[in-house]
Amino acid sequence: MSRRQEAKARDGNEIEFSRIVAFSDGVFAIAITLLVLNLTIDTDIPRDELGQAIWDQRENFLAYAISFAVIGRFWLVHHRYFSEIKAFDGRLIGLNLVYLAFIVLIPFSSQVLGEYGGTTTAVVVYAVNLAAVVVIGGLMVADARRGGLTTIDAQTHRENGIRSAYIAAVFLASIPIAFLAPTLASLMWLVLFFDPASRLARSAVN
Amino acid sequence: MSRRQEAKARDGNEIEFSRIVAFSDGVFAIAITLLVLNLTIDTDIPRDELGQAIWDQRENFLAYAISFAVIGRFWLVHHRYFSEIKAFDGRLIGLNLVYLAFIVLIPFSSQVLGEYGGTTTAVVVYAVNLAAVVVIGGLMVADARRGGLTTIDAQTHRENGIRSAYIAAVFLASIPIAFLAPTLASLMWLVLFFDPASRLARSAVN
């Protein structure tokens, strides 16, 4: 019996499928919101030095902005990916959990980046975390496609491909830059707030 | 091809659309609940001084109440706004993420306000945070309307307009007051717990 035959079809298991999607969305929403916990203020700052103390956290605010963009972008990719799933089995669910485990690590990596933004170690920790997300996401997609669990929609497929490649390219390009100018590398990541897929798809159509 | 034509209609993409809404709701719910983490109690207070220690946190309780009202009010505005959306695209989703990034900052700004309530810095941090939410929300609405992504319902439109203007007015009015009497400015924000739109709409009808 092939994997596809024994997998559960989405159509007949809409409630179960939507629980998986809702669980993933919940994890994304919580992880993205926990980022704010990396921003704290000591309770014993002299009142006239508060402005300076907040300004001293500018690296943490930058890490917050980057990580919010990154998790938001991954959520969109995940979102688009699951919209093309038409059946699921234990392996897909397991891979999805491993994927989420690396998403949930981002607030930690982001804390390291915020506190030690100028160091090679912090950039490597962050880049490894995000690379793991991209690689496991790629494995999950490839595995599901090989197992026949996805629909074949050239447009969606192409948009997802553009998005994944875009994210991977941004992170790969940032690593060498990070060794020279870590803050610039961090600023580069902010472009992840913008979604190239619809724009590229549009120009491809026209 | 116009933006409206290439945007996804809500009707044919109800699941995808509801994931965006559910994600936003999740972020709001988590951000509002994380406010409680700004209230903590040291573990080494002499037992007969506990009452005093809790009383000393009255500024933190006030900040909690204000921020709960503020996030709750923004959630309602977001809620009403998305109920009039009929199509969505990458730009709307991106703007929504930026919007949420400033919502999630509120627990931090609220912590600053709670700890340093009497300082101009704390009030400016808080007011800037909330002003960013209102401005980005306004941009998001204006952009979606220009792109033809919203339905035209004069009543809802009018109620949303009243709500946004009401919130903006409360914050704008509070800034000069905050330079003179920060606590009074904070108390002003509590009026956000009450929703003027239905009342004003009602009197307009009658």
Add this chain to the structure above:
Amino acid sequence: MSRRQEAKARDGNEIEFSRIVAFSDGVFAIAITLLVLNLTIDTDIPRDELGQAIWDQRENFLAYAISFAVIGRFWLVHHRYFSEIKAFDGRLIGLNLVYLAFIVLIPFSSQVLGEYGGTTTAVVVYAVNLAAVVVIGGLMVADARRGGLTTIDAQTHRENGIRSAYIAAVFLASIPIAFLAPTLASLMWLVLFFDPASRLARSAVN
């Protein structure tokens, strides 16, 4: 125009209504889960004293169990209450937010109770928090019923009444006991894990 006429009917606004319910559920779920953050372990305990250090937290575990039961029970009450709502307006949503603001306070009150379980102050903080929830919940129900926003189902009405009275009675009875034996009062609250309504309703039917 009466309040009922201008309120939105649930039937024609199922998505909007379910967002309110989902938001409330999210807040309950986050608040109940944040309780675990009141349980922490220092990182510098000698390894052979770890058992003792955990045992020393027994008051915190008790507070955790009580508050989990309390929030779970309030969630059920809220759940039952909203299942009888047939229309909603701004006032109901506003009261619901105030209600949730006191639910979200429970992890703080629970921390105070866990750290200072034997003090009158801690018990009063906790009891005031819970009393506020019960009172505001009662106001919300009464207001909605007066406005004609609820369905009239004698069985549900009766079960909700039994549940609210049961919770109120448990807390009221615990306050005098808390002045004599705080731990016993805390143990009393554990009975909230059990739901008397179905049992009482059953015996009333038979």
Add this chain to the structure above:
Amino acid sequence: MSRRQEAKARDGNEIEFSRIVAFSDGVFAIAITLLVLNLTIDTDIPRDELGQAIWDQRENFLAYAISFAVIGRFWLVHHRYFSEIKAFDGRLIGLNLVYLAFIVLIPFSSQVLGEYGGTTTAVVVYAVNLAAVVVIGGLMVADARRGGLTTIDAQTHRENGIRSAYIAAVFLASIPIAFLAPTLASLMWLVLFFDPASRLARSAVN
């Protein structure tokens, strides 16, 4: 009147039933995401010792991976279990809350395990927590089946049985190992990331 007759059928109470499931899913999603809070970095580490400081947290990362796998696996079990429920009553909801109370404890037990991984105390705390989840889950299932609240689907029943037994076996086997080599015991738990039920079910069919 039998329990089954007075329980609410899922079919006629889909919204109420789905609120229970969504609440449980929310709690699982939050608990699994809070695990990241056990990973923190001091803010005063010399910049060239950051790599060492992160490496020193390897036990915490291991505890994170294990607990993510454990909560994810329990979520799946819970997920499968509730997919066979066809009616629910107060007792099922109450048992589900007790079950969730032990799920929410896992981030605490995981923190103890991460900080004190080599100690018998930490392993016992963790194993007791997980054993409580398995035992209460078993009680909940048995009670619901006895009350006639579940559907009879031999395949699902068998898969759930395999999953529960598999989890129980992994933890039971790890306890004696933990007294000799705690890290090995922890590594054993990682096998919970993989789901044997579909594989075993498949070989049973063929």
